[in-house]
Amino acid sequence: MSITNTTAEIPVSHSEDEVAFGFSELFFSRTDERGKIQSGNTVFQRVSGYSWQELLNKPHNVIRHSDMPRGVFWLLWDRIRRGLPTGAYVKNRSQDGRYYWVYAIVTPVEGGYLSVRLKPSSPVFCDVQAVYAEILACEAKEGLSPSQSATRLNERLIDAGCRDYDNFMAMSLLAEFQHRSLILCQGIPAAITSFNDLMTSANKLLSTAEAIADACNAYRFVPLNLIVQAGQMGSAGAAIGTISANYSMLSQEIQVNLATFFEAARRVSMTIHEGAFFLATSMVQEEISVVFENEPVTQNVDHLSEATKLRHQLTRYQAKAAENLRGIQRELKQFGEGTAGMKRLASGLAAIRVMGKVEAGRLGTTVLNDLICDLEAFQEKLNQGLNDIGNLNNGLCFNADQLEKLHASSEVGLRLDPSCDAAKV
Ligand SMILES: Cc1cc2nc3c(=O)[nH]c(=O)nc-3n(C[C@H](O)[C@H](O)[C@H](O)COP(=O)(O)O)c2cc1C
The missing domain is CATH 1.20.200 (Fumarase C; Chain A, domain 2)
Structure with a gap:
């Protein structure tokens, strides 16, 4: 399934380098109910480039990247506050200004939320980067509010053949899971x-x-x-x-x-x-x-x-x-x-x-x-x-x-x- 249209372009950040991490390196962070980081694993800390002191009890937007449409986070919070597990592609910014992409699976846990992340690589990921660029441009050009931007994102995914965001999540997570298994030479379950x-x-x-x-x-x-x-x-x-x-x-x-x-x-x-x-x-x-x-x-x-x-x-x-x-x-x-x-x-x-x-x-x-x-x-x-x-x-x-x-x-x-x-x- 392709979710791009022909006009969209994937943003290529020439000025930024990507933070390297392996496909085998999964990482997680856990937050409180307001999204303040409570803990995580060493890969999360290492890739972010921040010290634990700089991460713990800080809002998760400490690693927010300006290429991310607001609508994605609006949609994320809207869903997780309603107790719904949510999968999303997220581009993050590390402490030294570099970037890294993840596929995050955010689920409600007692007292907050857990985000487990893997490195995305599937063809869906390419398509989504172009869709995000499109939505980001609409936010700037049309002055979309975060909720309007989330609606636009959903509409864009529906245009591309996904019935709704749940449908997109299932399709994208399975695509990432399978692609990663192939890269790591693991059998697909x-x-x-x-x-x-x-x-x-x-x-x-x-x-x-x-x-x-x-x-x-x-x-x-x-x-x-x-x-x-x-x-x-x-x-x-x-x-x-x-x-x-x-x-x-x-x-x-x-x-x-x-x-x-x-x-x-x-x-x-x-x-x-x-x-x-x-x-x-x-x-x-x-x-x-x-x-x-x-x-x-x-x-x-x-x-x-x-x-x-x-x-x-x-x-x-x-x-x-x-x-x-x-x-x-x-x-x-x-x-x-x-x-x-x-x-x-x-x-x-x-x-x-x-x-x-x-x-x-x-x-x-x-x-x-x-x-x-x-x-x-x-x-x-x-x-x-x-x-x-x-x-x-x-x-x-x-x-x-x-x-x-x-x-x-x-x-x-x-x-x-x-x-x-x-x-x-
Ligand atoms: C468990 C959890 C994990 C999150 N992970 C990230 C993340 O990796 N990067 C990010 O920019 N926002 C993440 N967020 C969303 C942030 O809380 C925030 O909504 C986002 O960075 C947008 O910030 P802003 O509202 O200040 O623009 C996460 C939220 C939760 C609850």
Whole structure:
């Protein structure tokens, strides 16, 4: 997926150098509720270039880079204050004026927030730099407020094909996770690959449901036109009039069901993207936990207490990921039932249309025949869409079952029982 347009340019800071850090070097910081830094690991401190004394109890904007659009931080705070985990690309400024980019996963913890960061490298990262440059320019040119800038950012991501910020987060975090694994010559965990497939199918599922809704809208007046035409034919049109009225009633029922059907497709997609984000988040949290536990103890950070907090957060997110997986299976089951209901209605519609076709043929009126042809075209789209959705749903169920099996064999490092010892790695 590309989220750039052709006019945007990636800002190249010739005057600044980048702070080097390795792809294997994850880092974290923890803040209080107002965003004042409470602790972190040695990579965080080293890359920032500040001493611990200069970092601790200081607002996190100490490392803010002026290339960052305000809208990104507005969006970040808006989400985390509502308890929502948030992933975002952030460009930071080190103490000596150099810069470094991170992909930050910020999650609420007791008394504040935790940000775990990795070095971004995926093609999405390139696209996002261009989008940020665009938004930054809009902030300056149009005097956008931070919340307006966040809205513009969301709109820009939607234009690029992301359904919303949650969708973008899942897609970007998985892209970064996978790209980093490749760079580090680590295998990509099977669960991540499965989620990637699930996200692709979920996106197709939603666009197919949208196409069905569009077709229903485009053809919604055809049965009414048939009724009008039949009325104009007097007693000769009585049979086709009744058939059209039945067709109209059934297609109205389809319209009503469509809203529920579409909402179910949306929930399937949302739950899958959320699950992908939870899973990748818990994997990154697992890694930072191990990294931190193996770090030399420094006097500025209470190592034991911090390690316990990281483990606790890991356990929470593993439980969230496991719970989400059950949610995906629930949503898929409901959606499958909704699809079966739509198929039943569609075959009822087909039977009535066939009767209409026979009657229109008997009457031999071109207008009626044309309208029946329109109904046929609509029905073809509906059936094709529902078949595609049936296949996608089967694929989704299969992938979700595979994930469940991976869980059961603990390959994903998740536990279905949140109370168990998720800390073991
Ligand atoms: C856990 C956590 C981590 C953060 N990490 C960064 C960061 O790495 N860089 C940054 O500029 N802002 C970070 N922020 C956001 C800052 O609090 C702040 O909103 C941002 O720097 C914008 O500052 P300003 O409002 O003074 O422009 C973080 C916030 C939280 C809660």
